[in-house]
Amino acid sequence: MLRENALDMPKAGFTVQDMTRMAICLAFCCATAFISFPLPFTPGLVTALTIGIGLTALVLPPKLAFITLASYVFLGAIGLPIFPGGVGGMGRLLGPTAGFYFGWPLVCFLQSYFKGQAVSFRRYALVTVLIGVPFTYVGGLISMVTVLQVGWYEGFMMAVAPFVFGDVLKALLAAFLGVRINKMLQR
Template identity: 50%
Template sequence: MTTREAVLHADYSIRTVTKMSICVALCCVSAYISIPLPFTTAMITALTVVMNLTAFILKPKQTLIVMLVWILLGSAGLPVFVGGTVGFGRLFGPTGGFIIAFAIAYPIVSLLKGRNNSFVRYSLAAITVGIPITYLGGVISMMLVLQVTFWQACVMAVFPFIPGDIAKAVLAAFLGVRINKLYHD
């Protein structure tokens, strides 16, 4: 079996692998679009728009692969984490829970988006599932690493980000519907 046949046999066409590669690249680039806040180690970032968009345009398994590749790139030493940070140690830092939660949240969002190209369904999946799972990861890592209470972790990792994350989820849903209309598999 040739490489091309193996790729096609695994249900990964050239088009799908290209879409996945573009999503990985967008994750890497969007992590640089970050705004630090003075009261927390977490940042406002464009990465969450791209993570949601990835979930909306790819299947759940493909979304998981994109998340894992992005995490592996950052862990291996490429500066692709939020703010251009790098290293395996970031997974065990105060914001490491966010990174790990991405690999859990967004494949689930992709699963819950359904088969129909629906702005409302995409938005609801991202807001009711993706955001809470991501926040849970961030809260847990901040509590463990910074030795803060649950409330303090929520003040640093959740409350300031809710309005922006909802807006980013809605933006990603809008873009996802448009992209899927243009390029349906």
């Protein structure tokens, strides 16, 4: 049963259904992070985690989506090898791709907040492509420029340009899956 207002939370805490959905989304994010490969000219990885983040945002209310992605980042930070490339630890959170990791919970919250109440591929696609993709790049670009001490253009060429086409396709796939899953959950 979906709540009428996506921001409503039970007063006593999470329901079993909420925790189950969060755990499934967290596991899906961990699994999709393993589908990744490096590019020779950037420290960033091409990863299927983009699908996991978008799907989490589309099937969970905003607060639960934020908590799920914050938990993912926390678990990776304490050493579980769940980050893209099968690594974990603080090194990823202090390196040139740190901005992506810190941005994901906020991006997930924003996508979930703006997805609306109606289950619509068009709306989901717009939210994942116009909010998810560019807002993810903001953090990644800032950390790339700061940590590697390069200019904005060079940072853009390492943190954004090689990934745009693939990330738009992955965002559209997340929107497609989000519609299917939410229709299933409404039954």
